[in-house]
Amino acid sequence: MADEDLIRSSTPTRRTLEPQTALSLLVVHIQRMHSKAAGKRIAIGITGGPGTGKSTLAREVVTMLNATHPGAAALVPMDGFHMRHAKLEALGTVDFKGAPHTFEGAEFVNFLHHLKQATTAVNGPGYSRKIEDVVDNAFTIQPDVTMLIVEGNYLLLTDGPWAGVKPLLDYAVFIDVEREIVRARLLKRHAEEGLFSEERNKAHIERTDLPNYDLVCQSQDRADLIITLKVEQ
Template structure:
């Protein structure tokens, strides 16, 4: 079944998603997972975090953010693989661990902690967040939620509703250059090369998975 396709501002997207998810949660007899997929630099992380804030404003403690980025392989492992030039590509994540984590979260009755990713150190951080027992809505966000390759194929089975965020490629390039430069860890030349060699190919790969979403939102954004 083809996804619903909408052209919305971020604010309009949230205004549409919040009541839909609240209705889903009210009907569900179990924890539900909402997936936010999209390429790097599309703003999905920001939108997912804002959604969690809005859901918790209506029902305090009912929603939690679950980021895929915490399942990057440790940087030392990526170095040992000789894959630092492709860091961030699907094969540089612990995809199977991520699927198992989501499966566990869906049925967990106690607090569960998960890893995060810090751009300040370009590495993962253990126990970066904790999902409390009262959480009813897991807002899962990441590039590769809808891929069909390898362990990633198991992610969609854990999602009760999936949203794909689409932003024009040239805007993504500009955003990524700004993002990579913010921490000052690398030269602009290195950042430009990384974006062309790695980030934009990942964006192109992820774009091919959008038809697996329940809804595709083309973001009406200026920068």
């Protein structure tokens, strides 16, 4: 596939790909964008609904970029901007944890804006599924990083503070996976941590995760590239 096929336009490019092919395509395209940026820091968004595998793909992209440009790429996860669990309890919104309104969206936008301009090391928060809460200083973006791989569900939403994310991205990729595959993946993910009962996990998926998936899918046409992944589970 020619790189010219992936240029930004008013309508997204759509591809159906195996995961490894998608990875290779993204790495080559980002490398070309990087070379054209002439040292300017660029931000590539990888988004999609929960359970689509975007986090894994984003990590793999960073690894492959750093294999050819050591230290030039870094992962910037949106999950570190969850509201802290204690705050959600105080607000009475724990049951909807993971929905857009349970994130510090404005803080995330401000963080991205700062990262695009920063010339010194910047620490960022992460999220641990083992404790279901935010972890401070989970990662550091070093000054020599020139490729930010930004990953999260809500990068393309237009409501509230989330509308401020898209203008900060130099390129946006939407990862699409069939809804029933996502449901099965989410059941497995929640069960692996063993924090809650199967009944609670199923209820949370139906109440929060899948509605979030549906909401995020409505934003996909704002992406530059939509990749439907050919996966079984």
